[in-house]
Amino acid sequence: MSDLIELDGVEKVFEVRRKTGRLRREKREVRAVDGISFRVPRGEMVGYIGPNGAGKSTTIKMLTGILTPSAGRLRVAGLDPSRERTKLAQRIGVVFGQRTTLWWDLPLYDSYKLAHRMYRIPDARFRENLDRCVELLDLASLLDVPVRQLSLGQRMRGDIAAALLHDPDVLYLDEPTIGLDVISKAKVRQFLRDLNAERATTILLTTHDLTDIEQLCKRVMVIDHGRLMYDGALAGLHEAGESERTLVVDLERELPPVQAEGARVVKVEGPRQWLAFPASASAAPLVAHIAQAYPLVDLSVREPDIEAVIARMYDGRPLY
Amino acid sequence: MPHRGNSVAKGRGAGLGSRALVSMAVGGAVVRLYGVVAAGGFRRYTTYRVATAAGVFTNTVFGVIVAYTYIALWDQRPNLGGYDQSQALTYVWISQAMLMTVNLFGGGFADELVERIRTGDIAIDLYRPADLQLWWLSADLGRALFHFLGRGVVPLTFGALFFDLALPTDPLTWLAFLLAVLLGVVVSFALRFLVALSAFWLLDGAGVASLVSIAGLFFSGMLLPLNAFPGLLGEVARALPWSSLLQIPADVLMGRHRGWGLLGAFGFQLGWAAALLGVGRLLQSAAVRRVVVQGG
Ligand SMILES: Nc1ncnc2c1ncn2[C@@H]1O[C@H](COP(=O)(O)OP(=O)(O)OP(=O)(O)O)[C@@H](O)[C@H]1O
Ligand SMILES: [Mg+2]
Numbered sequence: 001m002s003d004l005i006e007l008d009g010v011e012k013v014f015e016v017r018r019k020t021g022r023l024r025r026e027k028r029e030v031r032a033v034d035g036i037s038f039r040v041p042r043g044e045m046v047g048y049i050g051p052n053g054a055g056k057s058t059t060i061k062m063l064t065g066i067l068t069p070s071a072g073r074l075r076v077a078g079l080d081p082s083r084e085r086t087k088l089a090q091r092i093g094v095v096f097g098q099r100t101t102l103w104w105d106l107p108l109y110d111s112y113k114l115a116h117r118m119y120r121i122p123d124a125r126f127r128e129n130l131d132r133c134v135e136l137l138d139l140a141s142l143l144d145v146p147v148r149q150l151s152l153g154q155r156m157r158g159d160i161a162a163a164l165l166h167d168p169d170v171l172y173l174d175e176p177t178i179g180l181d182v183i184s185k186a187k188v189r190q191f192l193r194d195l196n197a198e199r200a201t202t203i204l205l206t207t208h209d210l211t212d213i214e215q216l217c218k219r220v221m222v223i224d225h226g227r228l229m230y231d232g233a234l235a236g237l238h239e240a241g242e243s244e245r246t247l248v249v250d251l252e253r254e255l256p257p258v259q260a261e262g263a264r265v266v267k268v269e270g271p272r273q274w275l276a277f278p279a280s281a282s283a284a285p286l287v288a289h290i291a292q293a294y295p296l297v298d299l300s301v302r303e304p305d306i307e308a309v310i311a312r313m314y315d316g317r318p319l320y
Numbered sequence: 321m322p323h324r325g326n327s328v329a330k331g332r333g334a335g336l337g338s339r340a341l342v343s344m345a346v347g348g349a350v351v352r353l354y355g356v357v358a359a360g361g362f363r364r365y366t367t368y369r370v371a372t373a374a375g376v377f378t379n380t381v382f383g384v385i386v387a388y389t390y391i392a393l394w395d396q397r398p399n400l401g402g403y404d405q406s407q408a409l410t411y412v413w414i415s416q417a418m419l420m421t422v423n424l425f426g427g428g429f430a431d432e433l434v435e436r437i438r439t440g441d442i443a444i445d446l447y448r449p450a451d452l453q454l455w456w457l458s459a460d461l462g463r464a465l466f467h468f469l470g471r472g473v474v475p476l477t478f479g480a481l482f483f484d485l486a487l488p489t490d491p492l493t494w495l496a497f498l499l500a501v502l503l504g505v506v507v508s509f510a511l512r513f514l515v516a517l518s519a520f521w522l523l524d525g526a527g528v529a530s531l532v533s534i535a536g537l538f539f540s541g542m543l544l545p546l547n548a549f550p551g552l553l554g555e556v557a558r559a560l561p562w563s564s565l566l567q568i569p570a571d572v573l574m575g576r577h578r579g580w581g582l583l584g585a586f587g588f589q590l591g592w593a594a595a596l597l598g599v600g601r602l603l604q605s606a607a608v609r610r611v612v613v614q615g616g
Contacts, residue, residue, distance in 0.1 A: 064447045089449040105364035117353040
C-alpha cells in the first residue's frame with residue numbers, strides 16, 4: 001500500500017536503425033529493459049546495479065517519465081510517470097551523475113533560485129531546505145561560483161542539493177559518485193544516509209562502486225541484459241552468487257597443496273596456501289582437519305569479495 | 321505577497337471568486353518562473369565583459385564602414401528605396417544596434433539547444449515542470465535585452481553623434497520602436513527554435529542552421545534595406561518573417577509607419593510570431609513524443 005515505486009513486467013524496447021550498406025538500412029530491436037517487476041516501499045534505500053548497458057539508466061528514465069515503457073505497468077507515488085510527468089516532477093528528485101541540471105554559466109545560487117520558482121516552493125521551506133543542504137553538503141563557499149568553474153565533486157553536491165529543495169518523496173540517483181574522490185564520496189554517502197534516516201526519502205541508486213551499496217543499501221537489485229538477476233539483502237548476494245570464502249594457512253615449510261574435503265587450493269606461495277570453500281559452509285571442521293594433518297603455524301579466514309560475487313553473477317544466469 | 325504556491329492549494333475547490341484568485345496566483349507563479357529564466361539569460365552574458373566591449377567596438381567600426389558605403393551608394397542613387405541619405409544612415413546604425421539583439425549571426429540559444437539534443441541532455445529539460453519553448457524564449461528575451469543594452473545602445477549613440485541621422489524626438493515613436501524590437505526578437509526566436517528542433521530528426525543540424533542564418537542575413541535587410549530590393553524580390557522579401565527583425569523596427573523608428581500603418585506593422589510581426597511559435601509547438605510535441613518513445 002505504501003509502495004512508492006511499483007513495476008510490473010516493465011519493458012523498454014528501442015528500435016535502432018543501422019546502415020548496413022550504401023542505401024540499405026537494418027532495423028534492430030534493443031531490449032534495454034526486458035520484463036522487470038519490483039516494488040520499493042516508502043523510506044527504503046535500494047541499490048540498482050548491473051554491468052554497462054544492463055538497462056539501469058533506461059529504468060530510471062522510465063521512472064521519471066521521460067521514457068514510456070513499451071510494455072508493463074509503472075507507478076511512482078501512485079502516478080503514471082510518462083502520462084503525468086509534470087505532476088510527478090513535484091514528487092521526485094533526479095540526479096544524473098553524468099549530466100547536470102545546473103545552469104552552466106551562472107552562479108550555483110541562481111540554479112536554486114530557479115528551482116524555488118519552478119517547483120513553487122514556499123519561501124520559508126525553500127530557505128530551510130537550502131540552508132540544510134548548504135550546511136551538510138558544504139556548499140557555502142560555492143554559491144557565488146559559476147557552475148562551469150566547479151570541480152566534478154562540487155558540481156555533484158550542487159546537483160544533489162538542487163534535486164532536494166522541493167522535498168521530493170523519491171530520489172533517483174544515477175551514478176552519483178562517478179568520478180569523485182574518496183572524501184567527496186564519503187560526504188555524499190553520509191548526506192544520503194542522513195536524508196534517508198531523517199526525511200524517510202525513498203532512494204533508488206545506481207552505481208558501479210559497490211562500496212556505495214555496502215555502505216548505503218540494505219537491499220540491492222542486480223540487473224543484466226534488462227532482466228532482474230537478484231533482488232534481496234546485500235548479504236544474500238553471497239549465497240546467491242555461490243560465493244566462496246578463503247582460508248589462508250601458513251605451514252612450517254613448503255609443502256604440496258593441502259588435501260582437504262570441501263575445499264580446494266587456489267594458490268600456493270612458499271609455505272603459505274590459499275584454500276577456497278563455500279561461503280555457506282563452516283570453517284571449523286576444515287581448520288580442525290588441517291591442524292591435525294599438517295604442521296600449521298597460523299591461519300586466517302577471508303570473507304568473500306562482493307565485487308567478485310557480482311562479477312561472477314554478471315556473466316551467469318538468473319539466481320533465483 | 322499573495323502569489324504563492326501554498327495559496328493555490330488553499331484556494332482549490334472554493335467558489336468562483338477564489339477560483340479567479342487561484343488562476344491569478346498560478347499566473348503569478350508562471351511569470352516568476354520565466355522571469356527568473358529571463359534574468360538568468362541576461363545575467364549569463366554580463367559575465368563576458370571583455371567580449372561585450374570587443375563586440376561594441378566591432379559593431380561601431382563595422383557601422384562606420386557600412387555608413388561610408390551607403391553614403392557612396394546614396395550619392396549615386398539618391399532616394400534609393402525611398403530613403404534619403406540621412407534615413408539610409410539611420411538605417412545603418414539601427415542595423416548595427418539590432419544585429420546582436422535579434423541574433424542575426426545565429427548561435428546563442430539555438431546552438432545550445434542543438435547541443436543538448438545531440439548529447440541527450442534534453443532529457444533533463446523534459447522532466448522539469450516547465451515548458452521547453454517558453455523556457456528558451458524567456459532565456460532568449462533576457463539575452464536580447466542584454467545585447468540591446470550592451471551591444472546596441474553604444475553604436476546607435478555613436479552613429480547619432482558623428483553622423484547626420486533622422487532620429488525621432490517623439491517618445492511615443494521610441495516606445496513603438498521598442499515594441500517592434502521586442503516582436504522582432506520573438507520572431508527571430510521562433511525561427512531559430514524551429515531550426516534547432518530539426519536536430520531531433522537531422523543528425524547534422526549545422527547545415528540547416530547556417531543556411532537559415534544566411535537567408536536571415538539577406539532577408540532581414542542587414543545587407544541592404546528591403547525597400548531597396550527591386551520588384552518581385554522586394555515584395556517577397558518584405559512578406560517573409562525576417563523583415564520583422566530589422567526592416568520593420570527601423571521603419572517604425574523613422575516614423576514610416578504611422579496610425580493604422582503602425583498597427584499593420586505590429587500585426588504583421590505578431591502574425592509571424594504566432595504562426596512560427598505555433599509550428600514550433602507542434603514540432604516540439606512531436607519531438608517530445610519521439611524522445612519519450614525512442615529515447616532521443
Ligand atoms: N535511446 C536509445 N536508443 C537505442 N538504444 C538505447 C537507447 N538508450 C539506451 N539504449 C540501449 O539500451 C541498453 C541499456 O542502456 P542503459 O543506458 O539503460 O544501460 P545502463 O545500465 O545505464 O549502463 P551504464 O552502466 O553503462 O550506464 C544499452 O544496450 C543501450 O545501448
Ligand atoms: Mg547508465
